[in-house]
Amino acid sequence: MTKIYEKVSENFLELASLQRLNILFKLLERSRKRIEPLAKELDATKQEVHRNLVRLEQSGLITKDREGKYSLTTFGRTMCAQIPSILFLSQYRDYFSDHDFGDIPVKFVMRAGQLATGSHIKGITKTLEK
Template sequence: MGEYEEIANRFAELSGEQRLEILLKLLDKQTKISTIAKELGATIPEVYRNFERLVNADLISKNPDGSYSITSLGKILGSQISTVNFLLRNKKYFKNHDFEQLPLKFIHRIGVLDKGEIINGFVKVQERCNEIYENAEQYIYNILFEVPYTPDVMEILIKKLTDRTKIRSIFSESAIIPKERKFMIDKMGFKEYIQSGAIERKMKKDVSTIVILNEKEAGIMFPTNGEVDVSKAIFSKDPLFHEWCLDYFNYNWDISDSFREAKLK
């Protein structure tokens, strides 16, 4: 067998739409043939044949109770299919947005963002960001390029800080800072929370991908031609989507520098 022949054979088993659907459904949980047949609106003999092909390809296995589970090999291939599905489903978005600047370990997991909803328009994106702030109970984490110091955002953050919600922010060294920033910080008492450690801040030389999350939901904004774009974003409450965004934030937090006020223009 040639170097790539076995790989080609594995993918050939996934070339059928029904087999592909079966594999992706088994990614979520084990199931029985009758259940899948009902969900797909197909006959049991037809679905059985496709189950057998997937078993013979070592992509799924039969359990003692008659149900089927995905194998380790199946999980790996299935996760890659999720990535392709995510990119194809959002090909219009990724025609003008890129994630090439991401570390490779995050690109490998990009398919978990498949459950996200794309929001268009600066106002709608900001509204969803505010909802993430408002819904936070334990923490608010964000990587920021443009810093919104509007009264409505500041009031939300002050309320959350009063409720003992922690805030961690990573600022770009070239962050766009409105003129009223210092006045709003002094007026609303943010210095007290900074000094107490309720607000923690760091800085990063270059920020192009924006992330905003609380303990339950997250949003991400990919750049356009390397430039920050806050007019389009992907949001979700899906646990895997959230985990990806949290991991990405923590990765950047660990490699960011200490916050220096003088760096902000």
């Protein structure tokens, strides 16, 4: 069981960098980018971006083609699809310290990421107004 968590830990380590996350989502928006445009969009040096691209490539999240353009792998796209769930839970961390999902089936809890762009509304009146 520990081996499984080691791999998960390695994946989280690669996602723990804001710049690496930004690179992944830039590639998700428009795949096949060269290092120069990425560096410009991220307002970072080419060396800095290159270092993170190498890490992402070594972890299997992205790939580099013969033309020197980077794109997400299937694994990378799938990992990006999981980020909204983590984002949602992070945004409402305080709420979840006092509340739980109760009897909501796990299949719906797993879809919590779909709520990431929503907002928490208190009270039924405000809900009806929306």
